[in-house]
Amino acid sequence: MPRLEETLDPSDWEGMRRLSHQMIDDAVDYTRGVRERPVWQAMPEAVRANFAGPMPTQPSPADDVYGLLMENMMPYPMGNIHPRFWMWYMGSSNFTGAMGDFLAAILGSNLGGGNHAAALIDQQVVDWLKQMVGFPKQASGTLVSGGSAANIVALTVARNEMAGSNVRENGIGGIEKPLRFYASDQVHGCHQIAVETLGLGNKALRRIPSLADCCMDIDALRSAIAEDRATGFKPACIIATAGTVNTGAIDDLRQLAALCRRENLWFHVDGCIGALLAIAPENKHRVMGMELADSIALDPHKWLHAPFEVGCALVRDAKAHIGAFSLTPEYLETAERGIAAAPWLFDYGVQTSRGFKALKVWMALQEHGVEKFGRLIDQNVAQAAYLTDLIEANPKLELASDTTINIVCYRYEPKNISAAALKHLNTEIMLQMQETGVAAVSDTTVHGKHCLRVAINNHRTVREDLDILVAETVRLGNSLMADGQIRLQG
Numbered sequence: 001m002p003r004l005e006e007t008l009d010p011s012d013w014e015g016m017r018r019l020s021h022q023m024i025d026d027a028v029d030y031t032r033g034v035r036e037r038p039v040w041q042a043m044p045e046a047v048r049a050n051f052a053g054p055m056p057t058q059p060s061p062a063d064d065v066y067g068l069l070m071e072n073m074m075p076y077p078m079g080n081i082h083p084r085f086w087m088w089y090m091g092s093s094n095f096t097g098a099m100g101d102f103l104a105a106i107l108g109s110n111l112g113g114g115n116h117a118a119a120l121i122d123q124q125v126v127d128w129l130k131q132m133v134g135f136p137k138q139a140s141g142t143l144v145s146g147g148s149a150a151n152i153v154a155l156t157v158a159r160n161e162m163a164g165s166n167v168r169e170n171g172i173g174g175i176e177k178p179l180r181f182y183a184s185d186q187v188h189g190c191h192q193i194a195v196e197t198l199g200l201g202n203k204a205l206r207r208i209p210s211l212a213d214c215c216m217d218i219d220a221l222r223s224a225i226a227e228d229r230a231t232g233f234k235p236a237c238i239i240a241t242a243g244t245v246n247t248g249a250i251d252d253l254r255q256l257a258a259l260c261r262r263e264n265l266w267f268h269v270d271g272c273i274g275a276l277l278a279i280a281p282e283n284k285h286r287v288m289g290m291e292l293a294d295s296i297a298l299d300p301h302k303w304l305h306a307p308f309e310v311g312c313a314l315v316r317d318a319k320a321h322i323g324a325f326s327l328t329p330e331y332l333e334t335a336e337r338g339i340a341a342a343p344w345l346f347d348y349g350v351q352t353s354r355g356f357k358a359l360k361v362w363m364a365l366q367e368h369g370v371e372k373f374g375r376l377i378d379q380n381v382a383q384a385a386y387l388t389d390l391i392e393a394n395p396k397l398e399l400a401s402d403t404t405i406n407i408v409c410y411r412y413e414p415k416n417i418s419a420a421a422l423k424h425l426n427t428e429i430m431l432q433m434q435e436t437g438v439a440a441v442s443d444t445t446v447h448g449k450h451c452l453r454v455a456i457n458n459h460r461t462v463r464e465d466l467d468i469l470v471a472e473t474v475r476l477g478n479s480l481m482a483d484g485q486i487r488l489q490g
């Protein structure tokens, strides 16, 4: 009898089994062979054209869909799983984590909460992250899309707690004195978005100058707080950065914690880069004081190498956290028994439906153990020190700032060259390295100095990769100078 209904399930399960096995085989080969491929390559027009076609109204065989991706997507990645990718600040993913994302999707559960195994795994991963950074078990936390979202969640709690009025009910219009948040001038851009989104405005985030080491000038911070109190503002929160995005600088967390206590301010730590140093035996001393924070944002898709995306907001005062977001509409009441007989995880943030981001983290942590992740963090820091030594020993290269953890800023610097020509030269070195697929570094400007920036947040990097980077920088720099492509005073 013909069926009346249709479904998205395969009509040919055995065919789907064969294709799925093929995908797994290809995935293993792809990951194992990553070092043999270019870090990145530009997409030819014909490849781009595949992603500009019309909306598919009619079916295609799953084999064809997959074939198209093997040919046109898999060879053109961003590159961050490659051992010589060091741009911005990305993790390099891991195979078990990728399988976790697959299983999470197969299970299909919604992590808005409820009484099911995935919800327990979500809560367990949050508990483990608390433990890693030295937060008490009674603290609360939530997995979100990344560090930007984690910072917004934490700063929302900070705003509501410090407002002196009921912001949920009355909005920011009910706040008597304008709130002030403080961070160094090295603060990540997501905090500006956060204060804008929170309705406080960009001016509510007062940037405190950083010193030569890129850490916040705490004397300047003290003066700013005093000045704000004297002129009718309400100092509310200090945002310390544990690992700045430019250079990896770590603000003095213990001093800032003490200052917050004295001044009665919320102490937030943006630990998207550095919070996980807490699990690294040789470097954990760098983030001492973080455990005193009222809230921490961290990023398992960075130094735990979880496939994108997963970030985490932790809040010491669980009541304050849930107080900022909980809401029980009539259609989502907790039941006595059954699927809805559990706390709702959506009460800790702005999402209602939530993906099962925890599983990829849970599986990789179970497989390798936390200690190995700590050693990998130490390994990256040691590699950055190694690269720093190579640069200092090379007469063609200059360090552009101190290396604290795993971020190295440097430039190819010939004698007697203008700042504009120097920037042009180093930008060209960076672009040619990307275009030839040898290595991927980004650039930035630290205290007015333009430089190349190498963030070694990569469990596949070995020291020889850094030897290649240095040799390639010098080779490209020399060749650009010899070509006369760079005018010294350009």
Ligand SMILES: *Cc1c(COP(=O)(O)O)cnc(C)c1O
Residues within 6 Å of the ligand: 089, 145, 146, 147, 148, 149, 188, 190, 241, 243, 244, 245, 270, 271, 272, 273, 299, 311
């Ligand atoms: C990466 C980063 C963020 C933003 O995190 P996403 O995961 O990219 O949203 C915030 N702060 C710092 C210091 C970061 O390095």
